[in-house]
Amino acid sequence: MKWTCRALRTCLVSLTVLTTCTFAVAQRVQDSVSTEKSQILHLTRSSVTEDRISPSGGREDAGAFKSLPSEPPILPVYYFYEPYSMSVGSSFWQVGASVSLVPYAEAEQEIPMPGLDVQYKRGIWNNVSFVGSFSTSYFSNLFHAGLQWNGNLGRFSLGFANHVGFAYGFMKRENLFDNVKAYGLFYMPVLRLGYRQDEFSVSTSFVISYIFKSNSYVNDVQASVGPQNSINDYYCTFVVEQPFLRNLQLSIGLSIGYARTPYQSWMLYNTVDEWLFVPEFFFAVQL
Amino acid sequence: MALCPGILLCGAVMRFVHTVILLFIAAEGLAQTFVDSTYRVELTLTASPAVSVFRNASIPGAAHETAIGGGGFVRALWHPGRLLSIGLMSGYMLINEDEIPAVGPGAGILQNNYHARLTAIPLQVAISMQKHNLDIGIGMGPYLMLTNIEGGNSAPASGQRLELGLTFFGSYFFSAGSNVRIGPELRVLYLRYRGILSWMPSCSVRIDALRY
Numbered sequence: 001m002k003w004t005c006r007a008l009r010t011c012l013v014s015l016t017v018l019t020t021c022t023f024a025v026a027q028r029v030q031d032s033v034s035t036e037k038s039q040i041l042h043l044t045r046s047s048v049t050e051d052r053i054s055p056s057g058g059r060e061d062a063g064a065f066k067s068l069p070s071e072p073p074i075l076p077v078y079y080f081y082e083p084y085s086m087s088v089g090s091s092f093w094q095v096g097a098s099v100s101l102v103p104y105a106e107a108e109q110e111i112p113m114p115g116l117d118v119q120y121k122r123g124i125w126n127n128v129s130f131v132g133s134f135s136t137s138y139f140s141n142l143f144h145a146g147l148q149w150n151g152n153l154g155r156f157s158l159g160f161a162n163h164v165g166f167a168y169g170f171m172k173r174e175n176l177f178d179n180v181k182a183y184g185l186f187y188m189p190v191l192r193l194g195y196r197q198d199e200f201s202v203s204t205s206f207v208i209s210y211i212f213k214s215n216s217y218v219n220d221v222q223a224s225v226g227p228q229n230s231i232n233d234y235y236c237t238f239v240v241e242q243p244f245l246r247n248l249q250l251s252i253g254l255s256i257g258y259a260r261t262p263y264q265s266w267m268l269y270n271t272v273d274e275w276l277f278v279p280e281f282f283f284a285v286q287l
Numbered sequence: 288m289a290l291c292p293g294i295l296l297c298g299a300v301m302r303f304v305h306t307v308i309l310l311f312i313a314a315e316g317l318a319q320t321f322v323d324s325t326y327r328v329e330l331t332l333t334a335s336p337a338v339s340v341f342r343n344a345s346i347p348g349a350a351h352e353t354a355i356g357g358g359g360f361v362r363a364l365w366h367p368g369r370l371l372s373i374g375l376m377s378g379y380m381l382i383n384e385d386e387i388p389a390v391g392p393g394a395g396i397l398q399n400n401y402h403a404r405l406t407a408i409p410l411q412v413a414i415s416m417q418k419h420n421l422d423i424g425i426g427m428g429p430y431l432m433l434t435n436i437e438g439g440n441s442a443p444a445s446g447q448r449l450e451l452g453l454t455f456f457g458s459y460f461f462s463a464g465s466n467v468r469i470g471p472e473l474r475v476l477y478l479r480y481r482g483i484l485s486w487m488p489s490c491s492v493r494i495d496a497l498r499y
Contacts, residue, residue, distance in 0.1 A: 101451070101479075110451050110480050199370055200416070240416070244371045252371075252414065281427055 078121070079241040080131075080251055080284070082194035082201040083150040083159020086123030094119040096251065096284025098135065102265045103276035113137055113264045117284055127151055131161055140169045140264055144188050152194075157203075159192035167214075167263045184214035184226060184263070200242035207235035214261075226261065233259040249286040254279070324368035328497035331458075333360040333472055335489030339382050342482025346385050346403060354383035358487070360474075362413050362426070363496075376413040376426045376454070380476075381406050382483065389439055401438035407431065407478075411454060420461070420468070426454035430478060452478045458491050466495040 078086050080094050095118050102111040115137040122130045124147075132145035144165025151158050167184040187210045194203035214226030239253030257278040264278070337356040344352055358380030366372035387401040408431040415424025429449040437443035458472035474487040 104480075112451065199418075242370055242416075244369055245367045250371065 077243075077249070079194075079201050079203070079249065080119055080121055080286075081192065081205060081237070081239040081253065082157060082196060082203045082241055083148065083192040084152055084157045084194060084196065084201075085127050085150045086121070086129050088123050088125060091120070091122035093287045094121070094251065094284045095287060096282060098280055098282035100255075100262075100264050100278055100280035103259075103262060103278060113140075115140075115264070117282060119284065131163070133163075137264065139171045140167070142167045142263055144186070146188075148190070148192075155196045157192075157194040157196065159190075159194070161188075161190040161192070163188040163190065165209075169263070179219045180216065180223075181220075182214065182216035182226065185212045186210060186232070187212065200240055203239050203241070205235070205237040205239070207233070207237065209233040209235075230260075232261055233257055244285075251282075251284045253282055255282065256280075326368055326499050327366040327495050329364045329366055329372065329374075329493055330496045331362045331364070331491050331493045333362075333378070333456075333474070333489045333491040334358075335360075335472070335474060335487040337380060337382065337476075337485045337487045339483055339485040341383075346387060354385075356381040356383060356485075358407075360409065360489075364413060364415060366417065370416045370418055371414065372417060372424075373412070373414045376411045377409055379406065379408055380485075382485065387436075387438075401436055401441075404433075404435045406433045406435075407452075407476075408433070409452070409454060410449075411452075413454075415456070420470070421457075421459050423457045424455075426456070428452075432478075432481070450478055450480045452476060458489075460491070460493055463492075466498075468493045 076087065076090070078084060078090065078092060080092075095116075098115045098117055099112045100115065102113055104110075115135050118134045120130075120132045124130050127150050129148050129150060130145070131148045133143070135142045142165065144163040146161055146163035148159050148161035165186050165188055167182075167186065169182045170180070172179045189208055189210075191206045192203055193205075194201060209232050211227045211230060211232045213228050216223045216226060235255055235257040237253055237255040239251055241249065241251045244250040257280065258275045259278050260275060262276060262278045335357060337358060339354045339356060341352045341354070358378055360376065360378030360380070362374060362376035364372040364374035381404065383403075383405040385403045387403055389400050409426060409428070410431060411426035411428035413424055413426040415422050428451070430452040431447060432450050433445065433447045435443060435445045453476070455475040455477075456472055458470055460468035460470035463469045469490070469492050472489040472491040474485075474489055476483070476485040476487065478484075
């Protein structure tokens with residue numbers, strides 16, 4: 001575990017250094033062509049926001065980038081993970097997929113667990129949005145939703161969300177599992193940090209899940225009482241969101257979690273009373 | 288031959304892949320139409336030495352936990368006019384090569400020590416972001432790990448196994464022609480199950496195989 005953390009930390013440092021070089025080069029080039037860029041007829045949907053954000057952090061009049069009379073109106077760009085303030089009434093759906101690795105301590109081998117994700121975000125008040133997320137791998141299902149406060153200063157953005165959620169799993173396989181079911185109720189505070197470039201956005205989320213109550217059943221008979229009134233998960237998620245292929249908005253990210261009882265592997269006998277490492281890769285597209 | 292279950296051959300994985308492709312097509316169909324910029328299919332060839340660090344000794348009883356190797360890689364990426372490109376990556380890499388001394392009562396009659404090799408073939412999906420000749424990306428997916436032991440009076444023994452790995456790469460390219468670029472690249476391979484971290488300073492050549 002210690003060696004794994006050290007190796008992963010080394011890789012993350014290398015990636016961070018290379019990414020920082022990318023930002024530096026991109027920023028220098030952007031500054032040199034900013035005047036030329038404003039003359040481009042077809043401003044991409046991703047290169048402007050509702051109020052243009054200047055590199056210095058101040059807001060410029062959106063009229064400075066008014067499209068020509070014959071051009072369609074410039075639309076604001078919102079991303080799911082970036083905690084940028086949304087205009088009231090705006091909303092979008094996002095669908096995607098994820099692959100998480102079941103912990104070795106439980107599975108005793110490498111088992112990638114695929115999942116399907118559906119997410120929804122809507123601006124309901126100034127700086128407040130409603131966020132919902134549903135993840136399923138058929139046998140394991142997770143739903144959580146709540147309100148998220150968003151604020152931004154120039155290109156930086158900050159968000160704090162309070163979600164409540166419900167996890168439900170079921171499985172019946174001959175000679176493997178009897179009719180097994182499990183559920184859990186949890187609270188999930190989320191802290192999000194974002195930084196928006198003209199062509200993409202980078203954000204990080206820190207998540208804790210606090211389980212109120214959980215139970216499992218075998219053939220409808222209560223088998224055991226799961227975690228209750230305790231913290232079950234810590235997650236750190238790193239996401240890059242950007243347009244891909246015309247105006248398709250794409251989120252790609254990596255989530256690293258430490259969990260007592262990962263929901264993806266609820267059906268396995270967890271005889272290991274320790275925090276387990278659960279990496280997950282995901283991507284999603286806006287509809 | 289041992290295969291990690293459900294990585295490539297399982298029907299559930301294929302259903303998942305089909306679902307992902309359908310979602311992608313549906314989302315792209317709902318996206319607004321827009322004037323496209325240049326789309327490219329890029330082929331990148333990379334050659335590199337490798338320094339690998341092992342979590343445990345590469346051979347039981349061996350004193351060292353590092354190894355020198357090398358390999359060649361190729362990745363084909365589709366770059367549809369934005370920063371992001373996506374594609375496939377493969378290649379061949381020698382991770383470690385060791386001599387195992389033959390000791391014991393019968394050692395005097397053996398002609399050779401045992402020779403062990405560990406090689407890997409990446410079979411990964413690669414994504415990268417490219418801006419002004421700087422390219423940063425990641426490859427995700429399985430590596431086909433191949434082991435081979437031969438020597439002494441025994442028949443060669445070999446094995447193979449699919450293991451998940453991550454490959455980080457970052458490169459900067461200089462123009463060497465209308466469709467050819469060349470430049471340095473740093474690759475970092477992480478094999479979590481086996482506990483191997485490999486650093487590969489590389490040289491890469493990128494060819495725009497297709498532009499439209």
